[in-house]
Amino acid sequence: xxxxxxxxxxxxxxxxxxxxxxxxxxxxxxxxxxxxxxxxxxxxxxxxxxxxxxxxxxxxxxxxxxxxxxxxxxxxxxxxxxxxxxxxxxxxxxxxxxxxxxxxxxxxxxxxxxxxxxxxxxxxxxxxxxxxxxxxxxxxxxxxxxxxxxxxxxxxxxxxxxxxxxxxxxxxxxxxxxxxxxxxxxxxxxxxxxxx
Amino acid sequence: xxxxxxxxxxxxxxxxxxxxxxxxxxxxxxxxxxxxxxxxxxxxxxxxxxxxxxxxxxxxxxxxxxxxxxxxxxxxxxxxxxxxxxxxxxxxxxxxxxxxxxxxxxxxxxxxxxxxxxxxxxxxxxxxxxxxxxxxxxxxxxxxxxxxxxxxxxxxxxxxxxxxxxxxxxxxxxxxxxxxxxxxxxxxxxxxxxxx
DNA sequence: CAGAATGTCTAGCAGTGCTAGAATCTGCTC
DNA sequence: GAGCAGATTCTAGCACTGCTAGACATTCTG
Numbered sequence: 097x098x099x100x101x102x103x104x105x106x107x108x109x110x111x112x113x114x115x116x117x118x119x120x121x122x123x124x125x126x127x128x129x130x131x132x133x134x135x136x137x138x139x140x141x142x143x144x145x146x147x148x149x150x151x152x153x154x155x156x157x158x159x160x161x162x163x164x165x166x167x168x169x170x171x172x173x174x175x176x177x178x179x180x181x182x183x184x185x186x187x188x189x190x191x192x193x194x195x196x197x198x199x200x201x202x203x204x205x206x207x208x209x210x211x212x213x214x215x216x217x218x219x220x221x222x223x224x225x226x227x228x229x230x231x232x233x234x235x236x237x238x239x240x241x242x243x244x245x246x247x248x249x250x251x252x253x254x255x256x257x258x259x260x261x262x263x264x265x266x267x268x269x270x271x272x273x274x275x276x277x278x279x280x281x282x283x284x285x286x287x288x289x290x291x292x
Numbered sequence: 293x294x295x296x297x298x299x300x301x302x303x304x305x306x307x308x309x310x311x312x313x314x315x316x317x318x319x320x321x322x323x324x325x326x327x328x329x330x331x332x333x334x335x336x337x338x339x340x341x342x343x344x345x346x347x348x349x350x351x352x353x354x355x356x357x358x359x360x361x362x363x364x365x366x367x368x369x370x371x372x373x374x375x376x377x378x379x380x381x382x383x384x385x386x387x388x389x390x391x392x393x394x395x396x397x398x399x400x401x402x403x404x405x406x407x408x409x410x411x412x413x414x415x416x417x418x419x420x421x422x423x424x425x426x427x428x429x430x431x432x433x434x435x436x437x438x439x440x441x442x443x444x445x446x447x448x449x450x451x452x453x454x455x456x457x458x459x460x461x462x463x464x465x466x467x468x469x470x471x472x473x474x475x476x477x478x479x480x481x482x483x484x485x486x487x488x
Numbered sequence: 489c490a491g492a493a494t495g496t497c498t499a500g501c502a503g504t505g506c507t508a509g510a511a512t513c514t515g516c517t518c
Numbered sequence: 519g520a521g522c523a524g525a526t527t528c529t530a531g532c533a534c535t536g537c538t539a540g541a542c543a544t545t546c547t548g
Contacts, residue, residue: 255473
């Protein structure tokens, strides 16, 4: 009885992952408008209702993909920052911003789930996903701990790179100059070594 | 025959406006997900197919609302800039940014049509709506004409305020500090009077 | 092996965007 | 005014969407 339910729970978790992965892959291949419950069910070789026994509707599935995305993005930003030449100074900010835009450009479907599509992830609340907070903290960590406006700075930088990502993604500003924009932004916003 | 078709064209134009206005009002009142072709047709007291004789589907209607929005935004930004104390210097940029965020906050449905929802407006092409280009130019005009990076600066500023608008709109960053963010951004990005 | 519990599927609902073809109305000619 | 082309508008319906109730299998227990 115990062993049985353990196995069942394991199978359930596997299928959970299977569904999330299939949704992400389908979205990456054909865009989110192609991700219907029927096609998704088909792809995982189950009928529609099983999706609803795992997730709170379609939004729940999108939210799960988004949540994964926040974890991946957080890891990517952390790697970038820790690999940056000067972690406390100005260099790390540029590296993190580039990593951010890289993520948005190479994984547009996931990025869309995280920031554009309606999800039932709660923000600015107690149950805000840790990984999402972690993404933000990577920006914060690029500023001096004694900077009493580092949170505000991080919000501004995050807004800017997010804006660049979506405006470039929808062709409203040319994709080509993304690097220059980041460099310009970072040169103006990062902590100046001279400014104590 | 000529007078008749003229009147018809006038009626047609009136109805065109009626539909766009109704769509905008419905979206402002209940959100875009409540704007269905049936409800919209009901509201303008016509049947569904007349919508399709005026617009290229629902996306066409959203696009029309967005286009109106770009015109209004352009006008609002221009007024703000021309009313700013120091038009060529640093002050105008802050005024324009504030006006931008004001628009996004007070008219979220229109802003969503302009920047979030899928529309069939073409960007970065020859038939890019003039009013959209005009919005961008208002940001450009906040920088010195002899600044060879004013276009790039404008793109960065625009990205930043757009990012702030959507991140605050979806509760990812607190709405309350919006003013401080803009002020901080502007203080770092605007032309410095000293830098020739 | 019978019974209970768990899981899965079939079939269907109400709603969506969109459209073909019928019905109506309009302005013109006699 | 009567009748008639032509434009216009509507009714009815298609194929699809997300979602779910209730029938059907399957699996485990005693």
